[in-house]
Every structure is written in structure tokens, then in C-alpha cells.
Amino acid sequence: MNDLELIDALRTTRRVDDATIATVTDRHALSALREGITMTDRHTTPAVETPRRGRRLGRRGMAAGALGLVLAGGGTAWAVAQLDRGPTLDGLNCAESMTLRPDGDVELERSADGRAASGDDVADCATIRQSAGMPPLADPTAFVYHGTHFVVAGAGIPSGVMESATASAPDPERAAMLELEAALGDWVEGPSRLCLTTEQAQRYAEDTLRRVGLSDWTTRVSTPPTTPESGPCAGLTARPELTQVEVLAETRKPVRLPSDAVARQVYTTAEALEEQVARQCLPLAEAARIATQLVGDQGQVSPVPDEEASCTRVDMEVGGSLFVTLHGPAVATP
Structure with a gap:
């Protein structure tokens, strides 16, 4: 999305109440939008950076290159795909080299951007670069610099960066x-x-917490103020600072097609993933192949090995692009 397209998209939006926003994005979106507006590189594409000579990154973190509409259509709800989501959804810069500028900014060479999925930045960057058609990094080194996650080829890291970086x-x-x-x-x-x-x-949240092993987390039900958008559907949001999942009671109406708030592609891709992956019992590689075909160039597919699983499970998030995460075994056991 270029500057003119972004401005036009923003002009077509109308006000959305807080409860509705909570159902279509997470609690980080507004701060991401604020940073994205002031920091977005004008040539950056939604999910993966087109290889080019260099890109400046400030002390506050990476340029929010995934700024864009979450839900297409009439512009009734929008947010950003934030690439740096603190302790939960972390973005990754996967570069061949990094240059430290005198003002503390950095520039990346031959870099691809994406979202973390496995908690292993090196593995996630390998997937991101492969998806972008870029070669693997030699001696990849993962670190956090001024709050932003990077994986850079060992020979391309300046000493001034590592002096203040933390290994990841x-x-x-x-x-x-x-x-x-x-x-x-x-x-x-x-x-x-x-x-x-x-x-x-609440039961969905409790089951998920058990499955992922966050035994010290709890759930809490809250009831947002009633608005014209309120309905029977509950929302869920993670609160890492409280080790808690918040259940937003009766916060929205069901979303059905045709919708001016949700792109048809979101529904068709979700339905196809449900039919072809979720309802099958597939090994991870086969599920990744199918998901990649379904998502195409509209998002990122991240396969994460889970040998304790019998079949591959699939999640799809929406935020500027489609983000599909797969957890599954090398060999499925129906």
C-alpha cells in the first residue's frame, strides 16, 4: 500500500466504537497504528519487504511496514499488522547485513520482514526468507535491539549493535x-x-491455555458498555501483563457475508483452511503445502513442528495480511 492508497483508505473509514475494534484486532493495534503512521517506509509492502538497498530503522523499533487495512470493504473497521508485538506477537527483521548509523538508527540490507510463530527467531526467519524467495542467512544470529527482534547473518552485524543487544x-x-x-x-x-x-x-480460552501449557494464566469475564454494535458474540484478548485472557461478554454481532467490514477473501480462505486442513488429519508438511496454495501472496504461512500432536492444527489471523500458523507432526496419526 503506497501513501496515496493509505490516505484514500483512511478517508473512507468511519468511526468504530471500542467494543467493535476489540473483536477484530488485539490490544496492540492502536499503538501500532500510531507508530505505523509516523514510521512507515513509503515503499514497504504488507508482509514481506521487497529486497532493496537499505531501510532506516529508528531507536523505537522497526518501521511498521505492514500498516494497512485489516478488513477490506467499506472501511468500517481497520487497524494494522504490527510487526513488533512485545512479549506475544513479535515481528522479525531477517537481513543479510545491518549498518549502525551515527544517530543510532540502523539500516538493513537484503532483508525480509515477517511475524514470529515458534518462539525460535532463527527458524522463523528461515521460513520468512524462503517464502520471500530469498537465500538463507549464513551463520544467522538472533538478537533483540532496542526492543525489536532481528536475525542477521553473522558477518553482517556491526559490533556497535551487539554491545547493546540481547541474544534471542x-x-x-x-x-x-x-x-x-x-x-x-x-x-x-x-x-x-x-x-x-x-x-x-471462556471455555475456549481455558482449553487453549491448557493446550499451550500456560498453567499460571487465568481467565476473566468483563462486560463492555452496550453500544449499537453490541450483540451475543463474545471477544477474547490476551493480557500478558496480567497473565490473563480477558473474555469480553456480548461485545459484537455475528459477522456474515456480504459484509462491508470483512473482505470476502477472509471468509473464503478460512473456510478452505477449515475444510482442507482443520477437518483432515495431515502431517505438517502437507498442511503447509495446502495452506500456502490457499493463501498465495496475500499473507504468511508459518509451520511449527509439534511432535506431540496427532494431526496438524491451523490458526488464521487477519491484520493487513493473512497470517496462518500451523502446529503439527512430521507424521500424522489419525
């Missing part, structure tokens, strides 16, 4: 939180597409 190792707890966020935002068989009652939503 595979983190099971972060992986669990990433899977939790994916499940709470799921459009395939999850609460973003379905109209769950408050009781069903």
Missing part, C-alpha cells in the same frame, strides 16, 4: 504465548469467525 534464544514460554494469540485471533474455527457465547468463549 528459542523460548518455550514465548512460543506458548504466540500460539495463544494465534488461537484467540483465529478465523478458521476460532472466536474471530464464530459467534461464541460468553460461556463458550
Whole structure:
């Protein structure tokens, strides 16, 4: 999305109440939008950066290159695909080299951007670069610099960066939180597409917390103020700072096609993933092949090995692009 397209999209939006926003995005979206408006590189594409000479990144983190409409149509709801989501949904910069500028900014060379899925930045960057048609990184080194996650080829990291960077190792707890966020935002068989009652939503959250292993997390039900958009469907949002999933009771109406708030492609892709992946019992590689065909160039597919699973499970989030996460075994056991 270029500047003119973004401005035109913003002009077509109308006001959306807080409860409705909570059902279609997560709690990070507004801060991401604020940073995205002021930091977006004018040539960056929604999910993966087109390889080019360089890109400036400030001290506050990476340029929010995925700024764009979440839900296409009449512009009734919009947010951003934030690439850096703190302790839950972290974005990744996967570059061959990095240059530190005198003002503290950095520039990346031959970089691809994407979203973390597994808690292992090196593995996720390998997938992101492969999807972008870029070669793998030699001696990839993962680190966090001024709050932003990077994986850079070892020979391309300036010493000035590593002096203030923190190493990023595979983190099971972060992986669990990433899977939790994916499940709470799921459009395939999850609460973003379905109209769950408050009781069903709380049970969904509790089951998900058990599955991902966040045993110290709890759930809490809250009731937002009634608005014209209120309805029988509950919303869910992760609150990492409270180790809690918040259940928003009766916060929205069911979303059905035709809709001026949700692109038809969101529904058709979610339905296809449900039929061809979720309802089957597939090994991870086969599920990834099918999901990649269905998503095409409209998003990112991230396969995450899970040898304790019998079949591959699938989550699809929407945020500027389609983000599909797969967790499954090498060999399915129906």
C-alpha cells in the first residue's frame, strides 16, 4: 500500500466504537497504528519487504511496514499488522547485513520482514526468507535491539549493535504465548469467525491455555458498555501483563457475508483452511503445502513442528495480511 492508497483508505473509514475494534484486532493495534503512521517506509509492502538497498530503522523499533487495512470493504473497521508485538506477537527483521548509523538508527540490507510463530527467531526467519524467495542467512544470529527482534547473518552485524543487544534464544514460554494469540485471533474455527457465547468463549480460552501449557494464566469475564454494535458474540484478548485472557461478554454481532467490514477473501480462505486442513488429519508438511496454495501472496504461512500432536492444527489471523500458523507432526496419526 503506497501513501496515496493509505490516505484514500483512511478517508473512507468511519468511526468504530471500542467494543467493535476489540473483536477484530488485539490490544496492540492502536499503538501500532500510531507508530505505523509516523514510521512507515513509503515503499514497504504488507508482509514481506521487497529486497532493496537499505531501510532506516529508528531507536523505537522497526518501521511498521505492514500498516494497512485489516478488513477490506467499506472501511468500517481497520487497524494494522504490527510487526513488533512485545512479549506475544513479535515481528522479525531477517537481513543479510545491518549498518549502525551515527544517530543510532540502523539500516538493513537484503532483508525480509515477517511475524514470529515458534518462539525460535532463527527458524522463523528461515521460513520468512524462503517464502520471500530469498537465500538463507549464513551463520544467522538472533538478537533483540532496542526492543525489536532481528536475525542477521553473522558477518553482517556491526559490533556497535551487539554491545547493546540481547541474544534471542528459542523460548518455550514465548512460543506458548504466540500460539495463544494465534488461537484467540483465529478465523478458521476460532472466536474471530464464530459467534461464541460468553460461556463458550471462556471455555475456549481455558482449553487453549491448557493446550499451550500456560498453567499460571487465568481467565476473566468483563462486560463492555452496550453500544449499537453490541450483540451475543463474545471477544477474547490476551493480557500478558496480567497473565490473563480477558473474555469480553456480548461485545459484537455475528459477522456474515456480504459484509462491508470483512473482505470476502477472509471468509473464503478460512473456510478452505477449515475444510482442507482443520477437518483432515495431515502431517505438517502437507498442511503447509495446502495452506500456502490457499493463501498465495496475500499473507504468511508459518509451520511449527509439534511432535506431540496427532494431526496438524491451523490458526488464521487477519491484520493487513493473512497470517496462518500451523502446529503439527512430521507424521500424522489419525
